[in-house]
Amino acid sequence: MxxxxxxxxxxxxxxxxxxxxxxxxxxxxxxxxxxxxxxxxxxxxxxxxxxxxxxxxxxxxxxxxxxxxxxxxxxxxxxxxxxxxxxxxxxxxxxxxxxxxxxxxxxxxxxEPGYTPHAFTGPEPTATIENAKTYYGSCHCGAITMAFKTAGPLPEGSEKIQQCNCSICCRNGTILTYPHKTQISIHSPTTPPTPLSIYTFGRKFQQHTFCPICGVAISLQKNRPVDPELFKKEAPAGADQKQWEEKLPVNLRCFEGVEWDRVKVENRDWKNYGGKYEVP
Ligand SMILES: [Zn+2]
Ligand SMILES: [Zn+2]
Missing domain, CATH: 2.170.150.70 (Metal Binding Protein, Guanine Nucleotide Exchange Factor; Chain A)
Structure with a gap:
């Protein structure tokens, strides 16, 4: 000053x-x-x-x-x-x-000069769920669109929804939900399709994906087959590797029509989980 x-x-x-x-x-x-x-x-x-x-x-x-x-x-x-x-x-x-x-x-x-949500034109998620509700969404620019099929409206459902203060979640601003991979469909409507950008770090168990154009965080893909011995050593006690591998966490912020006023978002304090983040 x-x-x-x-x-x-x-x-x-x-x-x-x-x-x-x-x-x-x-x-x-x-x-x-x-x-x-x-x-x-x-x-x-x-x-x-x-x-x-x-x-x-x-x-x-x-x-x-x-x-x-x-x-x-x-x-x-x-x-x-x-x-x-x-x-x-x-x-x-x-x-x-x-x-x-x-x-x-x-x-x-x-x-804002009116933001129009981007239509989802990809294949529907393949999961069979009774009384399902499907949420559609996209990154901001629409190069990546998504569908998420779940058992009824999210506030009444049992999907885990959380935000975390670890170094990557905090920076990405994600609110993650952890459905089975068949509940999710990710589709790029552009010609040619826009591939997700991928960022990995640390143990490299997961690929943090984001849109290469607008930068919005999309999902957490499994990076590669994880050695069971390594998984046992690194994952939280009691975690089931097969279950973990079948989940496809996605950024709920991408979806339109989420009942944010009623959805319960849990705050996770995982800042130091797996070792303190050191600035590279
Ligand atoms: Zn985008
Ligand atoms: Zn986190």
Whole structure:
């Protein structure tokens, strides 16, 4: 803040203590710092893009300072309705309790030039379920569309729905559900079809998939046959490898018509599960 900044606070009021936060994307290609008073709240916008990405935004007056060679040019931008990159609280390492931050809501939908959900034209999920309800959805740009068949409306159903504060879930902003793979159909309507982008890290058990165009997180595919000995060693006690392999977790944020006001999203504290995340 420069000394010419007008302020309405009395001259005797102590300036808020500033703190420097370190942010980075998960793989470490982009690193930055941002200095601002202790972060106690974030802004969540209800526009179509922020909802699908789970953005928790900050608007620091000083902007971001990128580390040399780890700069803004490395960020792939996806522009929708003139939106630019918001400062993402989800990428800051010093925020201990991401779900504990106060949320200010912003009615971005009022500024949005009408977002039309993308139609699903792929094959229906093959699971046989009585009284099923199928939710349809997509990434933001529509290059990847999805269908999710489940036993009735989600609020009355038994699908596990959770968000987690681990390094990757936090950054991706995912709200995951864990259906059997036959309950899900993922289809790219583009010509040629747009392949999912894949990111793996750590034990590389899973492929974190996302749309290569808009970046919205899609699913968690199994990376490869996992050695049973390794699975036993690394998975939570009692986990059944066969069951695990048949599940296809997907990002529920992609789907239209989810009854968010009634769906129970469980918060998981798995920040340090499988070892503390070290910034690459
Ligand atoms: Zn997309
Ligand atoms: Zn997680």
């Amino acid at each position: 420069s000394d010419t900044t007008p302020t309405s606070a009395p001259a005797t009021a102590p300036a808020p203590e500033l703190k420097t936060y370190h942010g980075n994307c998960h793989c470490g290609a982009v690193k930055y710092t941002v200095t601002l008073p202790e972060i106690t709240s974030v802004t969540e916008c209800d526009c179509s893009l922020c909802l699908k990405k789970g953005h928790k935004s900050l608007f620091p007056s000083g902007g971001l300072v990128f580390e040399e060679g780890k700069g803004e040019d490395k960020l792939k931008s996806y522009e929708f309705a003139g939106k630019t990159i918001a400062h993402k609280a989800r990428t800051l390492n010093e925020i201990d309790d991401i779900f504990g931050l106060k949320v200010n809501t912003y009615k971005g939908t009022t500024l």
